[in-house]
Amino acid sequence: MNELKIFVPATIANVSCGFDVLGLALDTVGDEMTIRKVSEKGIKITKILGQDLPLETHKNVAGVAALALLTKANCDFGFEIEINKCIKPGSGIGSSAASSAGAVWAMNELLGKPFTITDLVKFAMEGERLASGVAHADNVAPALFGGFTLVRSYEPLDILSIHTPKELYATVIHPQIEIKTSDARNILKATVPLKDAIKQWGNLGGLISGLYTEDYDLIGRSLEDYIIEPIRSILIPAFESVKQEAKNAGALGCGISGSGPSIFALSKGKKTALSVANAMKLVYNKVGIDYDIHVSKVNTKGIKILDSK
Amino acid sequence: MNELKIFVPATIANVSCGFDVLGLALDTVGDEMTIRKVSEKGIKITKILGQDLPLETHKNVAGVAALALLTKANCDFGFEIEINKCIKPGSGIGSSAASSAGAVWAMNELLGKPFTITDLVKFAMEGERLASGVAHADNVAPALFGGFTLVRSYEPLDILSIHTPKELYATVIHPQIEIKTSDARNILKATVPLKDAIKQWGNLGGLISGLYTEDYDLIGRSLEDYIIEPIRSILIPAFESVKQEAKNAGALGCGISGSGPSIFALSKGKKTALSVANAMKLVYNKVGIDYDIHVSKVNTKGIKILDSK
Numbered sequence: 001m002n003e004l005k006i007f008v009p010a011t012i013a014n015v016s017c018g019f020d021v022l023g024l025a026l027d028t029v030g031d032e033m034t035i036r037k038v039s040e041k042g043i044k045i046t047k048i049l050g051q052d053l054p055l056e057t058h059k060n061v062a063g064v065a066a067l068a069l070l071t072k073a074n075c076d077f078g079f080e081i082e083i084n085k086c087i088k089p090g091s092g093i094g095s096s097a098a099s100s101a102g103a104v105w106a107m108n109e110l111l112g113k114p115f116t117i118t119d120l121v122k123f124a125m126e127g128e129r130l131a132s133g134v135a136h137a138d139n140v141a142p143a144l145f146g147g148f149t150l151v152r153s154y155e156p157l158d159i160l161s162i163h164t165p166k167e168l169y170a171t172v173i174h175p176q177i178e179i180k181t182s183d184a185r186n187i188l189k190a191t192v193p194l195k196d197a198i199k200q201w202g203n204l205g206g207l208i209s210g211l212y213t214e215d216y217d218l219i220g221r222s223l224e225d226y227i228i229e230p231i232r233s234i235l236i237p238a239f240e241s242v243k244q245e246a247k248n249a250g251a252l253g254c255g256i257s258g259s260g261p262s263i264f265a266l267s268k269g270k271k272t273a274l275s276v277a278n279a280m281k282l283v284y285n286k287v288g289i290d291y292d293i294h295v296s297k298v299n300t301k302g303i304k305i306l307d308s309k
Numbered sequence: 310m311n312e313l314k315i316f317v318p319a320t321i322a323n324v325s326c327g328f329d330v331l332g333l334a335l336d337t338v339g340d341e342m343t344i345r346k347v348s349e350k351g352i353k354i355t356k357i358l359g360q361d362l363p364l365e366t367h368k369n370v371a372g373v374a375a376l377a378l379l380t381k382a383n384c385d386f387g388f389e390i391e392i393n394k395c396i397k398p399g400s401g402i403g404s405s406a407a408s409s410a411g412a413v414w415a416m417n418e419l420l421g422k423p424f425t426i427t428d429l430v431k432f433a434m435e436g437e438r439l440a441s442g443v444a445h446a447d448n449v450a451p452a453l454f455g456g457f458t459l460v461r462s463y464e465p466l467d468i469l470s471i472h473t474p475k476e477l478y479a480t481v482i483h484p485q486i487e488i489k490t491s492d493a494r495n496i497l498k499a500t501v502p503l504k505d506a507i508k509q510w511g512n513l514g515g516l517i518s519g520l521y522t523e524d525y526d527l528i529g530r531s532l533e534d535y536i537i538e539p540i541r542s543i544l545i546p547a548f549e550s551v552k553q554e555a556k557n558a559g560a561l562g563c564g565i566s567g568s569g570p571s572i573f574a575l576s577k578g579k580k581t582a583l584s585v586a587n588a589m590k591l592v593y594n595k596v597g598i599d600y601d602i603h604v605s606k607v608n609t610k611g612i613k614i615l616d617s618k
Contacts, residue, residue, distance in 0.1 A: 193500055194498065
């Protein structure tokens with residue numbers, strides 16, 4: 001096998017109560033990438049469709065992640081990477097994570113799987129470091145593992161795959177405004193009230209329990225964010241209206257996807273997720289903000305192989 | 310049925326990473342209580358063995374919890390309560406919670422179960438309010454539900470029963486020093502660093518996941534407290550040595566039980582839990598501090614009926 005064409009899922013980080021630790025993968029929203037072994041050593045980005053992103057290896061998140069793997073792989077050949085970028089950079093659904101995760105996942109496959117999935121997360125995190133200045137794992141982990149993931153610890157890196165109920169669907173609306181991840185980080189406070197932190201970890205515990213027991217009501221009750229959302233949501237136009245209308249339409253819960261500006265909702269079943277999409281659209285239609293919207297099952301398998309040669 | 314003799318378990322609140330939300334019940338450490346229906350209305354504490362505690366209903370935590378239930382029960386008879394107090398007050402393993410939980414649980418049984426278990430938690434919390442000034446639920450919940458419990462939310466009260474692995478044992482050492490719950494609360498800071506809070510909810514998520522998947526190593530890795538233990542442990546003599554020796558002896562993890570001064574460790578299997586007990590004892594023998602020590606399976610059934618008439 002010398003070439004792999006893959007689908008790499010978009011991801012939702014934080015998921016309301018799990019700031020910096022929790023993430024989930026979408027099933028039908030993501031990038032397509034082709035990675036091939038070539039005789040020339042090193043990493044070459046040969047083509048990027050869909051977005052205007054740098055082809056220089058050192059300036060591209062996929063390139064940087066791929067180089068991080070290559071320095072550990074000790075191989076006498078190289079790789080070419082083509083990216084069909086369907087996830088918009090800056091959308092808050094793991095655009096840089098998808099490129100980084102896809103590159104290293106496919107390379108590992110083509111090399112005969114010398115690396116563990118945790119190794120791959122570490123390589124992909126180097127792409128995240130280039131994208132945002134912070135080598136976070138809460139998007140690359142679900143992109144690589146699929147389903148829900150929990151980054152229990154960074155030192156040492158300890159990533160858990162969390163049971164994902166089968167009827168869980170995500171609706172994501174992406175208002176066409178720009179929020180830089182660095183700005184979204186800088187707005188946060190360095191300390192938080194203990195009483196709010198207690199509520200937050202109560203909800204995270206509730207959400208994890210709800211996922212294992214497939215208790216959709218509990219999942220919904222737990223999707224509350226007392227720490228980050230009250231601050232970051234002021235950067236997102238009509239956030240409260242979108243959230244309220246999503247819940248009125250039957251969403252289990254609704255919050256900021258990653259550092260925004262996308263807003264996600266989780267629902268039980270596709271029908272509800274589609275109704276939630278309509279309700280969210282109506283809000284932005286009314287205020288006159290352009291948007292993209294996605295409805296997807298929560299993925300349980302991570303990256304998918306579309307073709308191999 | 311007019312009389313019930315019951316065993317009410319001691320409990321460990323917080324469990325390292327779950328301050329104010331998590332708790333577990335012990336299986337063989339606890340109080341015995343006898344509750345009987347009597348023609349005279351109201352609540353009467355007729356006997357307390359083992360400890361010097363007030364018999365006046367309004368000054369006794371079991372009495373106050375029982376009265377909270379009685380005001381909602383609308384019955385034309387009353388109850389007598391006898392308590393054989395094996396859990397020392399101030400030990401940090403839910404002494405007041407056991408008395409409060411046992412009283413209301415048995416009364417509900419004798420009344421034909423008109424109340425839900427969440428109602429019983431609310432009544433028992435009134436006993437906790439008398440004991441410590443705060444109507445917390447992290448001890449009464451595991452006493453009533455058994456196993457591990459999570460107080461996801463107080464408003465509204467939402468308590469979850471968490472799957473409890475069968476080979477989990479607790480070792481608890483109670484150094485004979487006094488720490489008032491109010492003092493243990495006052496020493497805490499009102500705000501916490503966000504970076505520590507993130508580590509804490511990462512660990513709580515990991516612990517809940519480890520309980521559902523019966524992954525003992527994960528349970529152990531998750532039993533770290535970045536928020537409370539660094540502050541409260543200074544009130545407990547030789548805490549760090551006890552913790553280190555417990556881990557050296559094979560404990561999965563070790564921390565402060567409730568607001569202390571008891572120190573708990575969790576282990577896989579009884580044999581390890583007994584080795585851990587020996588290791589903990591040696592530390593206090595060396596520094597010359599008296600102690601009680603308990604080894605118990607983690608209970609999965611809550612309160613047990615010993616006899617009924």
